[in-house]
Every structure is written in C-alpha cells, then in structure tokens.
Amino acid sequence: AxxxxxxxxxxxxxxxxxxxxxxxxxxxxxxxxxxxxxxxxxxxxxxxxxxxxxxxxxxxxxxxxxxxxxxxxxxxxxxxxxxxxNIPNTPNDNVPAGASEDDNEVIAEHGTTPDLYDGAVPHWDLIKKYDIIDFELGVKVTGAGFPFYKGKGARLQRALVNFFLDEATKQGYDEVQPPIVINEDSGYGTGQLPDKDGQMYHIKEENFFLIPTAEVPITNMYRGEIIAEDRMPIKHVGFTPCFRREAGSWGAHVRGLNRLHQFDKVEVVQVQHPDKSYDTLKEMCEYVQGLLEKLGLQYRVLNLCAGDLGITSAQTFDMEVYSAAQEKWLEVSSVSNFETYQANRLKLRYKDENNKKHLCHTLNGSALALPRIMAALLENNQTAEGIKIPEVLLPYTGFDMIN
The missing domain is CATH 1.20.20 (F1FO ATP Synthase)
Structure with a gap:
C-alpha cells in the first residue's frame, strides 16, 4: 500500500x-x-x-x-x-489488499435510486434557479471554493448542522466548540503534519494552521494526558468550518458543492480502550448510516483497501450517497480507527488497575460533512414544484419546500 x-x-x-x-x-x-x-x-x-x-x-x-x-x-x-x-499506520487484518480506490470493497448498500421527473438537473443548476447558494459572489469576496449560502439555502445548512448535533448528543456525545486554528504540535499530534502539509492553509506569522477537520483540535484536547481506564470511552461531537486547499483539483468531479475550500462538518470523536475500539468503530459506522437513513438518502458502505487508507488509519469505512441527477456516488463520511497511531504521537495514555500506563485508541468520523449531503438532498428531492425538505428536518427548517 x-x-x-x-x-x-x-x-x-x-x-x-x-x-x-x-x-x-x-x-x-x-x-x-x-x-x-x-x-x-x-x-x-x-x-x-x-x-x-x-x-x-x-x-x-x-x-x-x-x-x-x-x-x-x-x-x-x-x-x-x-x-x-512519515511511516504509515499498519492496516488491520480486515482491511482488503489493494492499491487504489478501485480495490475498495462495497460491503453494504441501502435504499433505492429516486425516480426524478423529466426536468431534473444537477444541484449547481438548482442553486441558481432558487438562488440559495452563490458561487460567483464567493469568488468576488474570496475566491473559488468559498460559496455564500443564502436564504433557504443558509437555513437548510443550519438545520442540517443542528440536526446532526442533536442526534449525536442523543447518542451520548459531549458537544464541544473547538478553535478552528491549531498550532504545529496539534498538527503533528493527529498526523495532519507533515502528511497533509500542502493541503492545509498556513498562517506563517504565528505558524498556525486552519483546521481541515474538527478531529484535529478535539483529539488534541487530550494530548499529553493520562486518563483513568474507567473514563473511557470519551465521546465528543463538534461542528466547525473546515479548510482545505485541494491543490490541483479541477474537472467535473469537483463541480459545485462536490469539493470546496471551505465547508461545514459535524465530527464525532472517541477515545477508547484498545480492547473495545473495533466494536466502537462498528457502532460509529452504524450511527452514520442511521443519519443517512433518516434523511432518506440512498447510500453504500465501503471498506477501504490498504492502498486507499490515509497514513494514520488502521481501518476506514467510507459512506457514499447516490446523487441521482449526477448519476454518481459521493463520499459524505469516513469513519476510522487509528488504534495507537495518533495516541503515540499525542502521548495519550490510560492507567490500568495495576497503575500501568498504556496507549489509548482514537477514532473519528464525519457525521456528517455538509456540502455533498446538501447536493444529494437538493438533487434527489427535486420536483417540478420545487425541492422537498426531508421530514426529519422540518422542525429545524420551518419550511417544507424550496421554491
């Protein structure tokens, strides 16, 4: 790999x-x-x-x-x-062999492809039609990949964030609102540095970095900590904007909301006992799938092969939703077990009943990243009269249709 x-x-x-x-x-x-x-x-x-x-x-x-x-x-x-x-983590035995994303294994699929009406269009046409997301205004104010969300688009975005946070809280995750700027030690602690150095926005004067995901500041809350064994699992959820340079990205596959330089994401993070981390990985995957089912989205689950794993992960499952208007699968979540890889960098340990110190296991997952969820919701729920809002979001939006 x-x-x-x-x-x-x-x-x-x-x-x-x-x-x-x-x-x-x-x-x-x-x-x-x-x-x-x-x-x-x-x-x-x-x-x-x-x-x-x-x-x-x-x-x-x-x-x-x-x-x-x-x-x-x-x-x-x-x-x-x-x-x-720069030495990668060792893949778990259940990770399939393979060199690229073509070798990932589809292990589950749920839902059916929506039957769209004859005038259905991709989300980048829908957002112009209903004036809910403005890419041109983002280019004017900042640059490509920094869109404005407007009117019902902004309210739908906020509704999704609040829905995801509320669902995580129901599952026992403690909400935190972390900084969106980190120091170099935090970047090295969770493995973004030096591996993703070129993909991160760097503030040179202070040697700070804009976060690529809330996983980084939340996991670094426990850098250098020795925790009691009975304190695990530690469960946090956090909502943040995320920043990625995405250098060299272009083409139809990154059009519209498919790939942005700034986007919103709700992240779940756990610090767990090594004996329980793979049960926790399964539970976190099932939790993310539950969110997709509540939103009425068709999805599939991929067990990433060794060649497609990030440098820090021992095993990762991706959740992809089907975009009916684009006729393609869009990744909306990665759920990973890092085993002791991050904990070793972080010096994050626990004491057992004999007062001996051991490295913890860390896990995280997108629950969920908003742009592609928004794209799929807009495309899959479009009708001749407008875009229907999923029933589960109605208490959060205050409207049932974008028209």
Missing part, C-alpha cells in the same frame, strides 16, 4: 545506527574530557603548571570534538523524527 514505507524504514535504521555511533563517541569524549579536567586541579596544586596547561589544551580539544559530535547526534535525531512521522 505504501511502497515508500520499506525504503523509509531502511533509511531510518541506517540513520539510527549513525545516531548511536555519534552518541557513543560523544559520551566517550565527554568522559575522557571530564577525567582530564579532574587532573588539572591536582597538577596545579603540585606546581606542575606546564603539565596542567597541556592537559587543559587536550581537554579543550576533546570538548570541541564532543560539541561537533553532539551536533551530529542532534542532526541524526531530527532526521529520525522526520522519517518516523
């Missing part, structure tokens, strides 16, 4: 050998220099000034060489760290 991983590990082992050699020589020189320094005082007391000065010169030379070796050791340690950050 990651052909560069074996090469990286070989380089890592080579550099580690060099680091150990530099460290050993460094320590030997320091010990020798310290031994010579102890002799100097005795020689001075004995009046052997010339011998003392000779040893002083030897000691100074050793310290200079020791400093060079110390710098060399630090250089190797930094190279090791950079390499370690």
């Amino acid at each position: 990651f052909p560069q991983a074996s090469e990286t590990i070989e380089r890592l082992l080579t550099i580690d050998d060099k680091r150990k050699e530099a460290q050993m020589k460094h320590e030997e020189l320091l010990a020798e220099s310290n031994a010579l320094s102890k002799q100097i005082g005795g020689l001075m007391k004995e009046g052997k000034k010339e011998e003392a000065n000779t040893i002083k010169a030897q000691s100074a030379d050793l310290k200079s060489k020791s400093k060079e070796l110390g710098e060399e050791q630090t250089k190797y340690e930094n190279e090791l760290l950079d390499l370690l950050y």
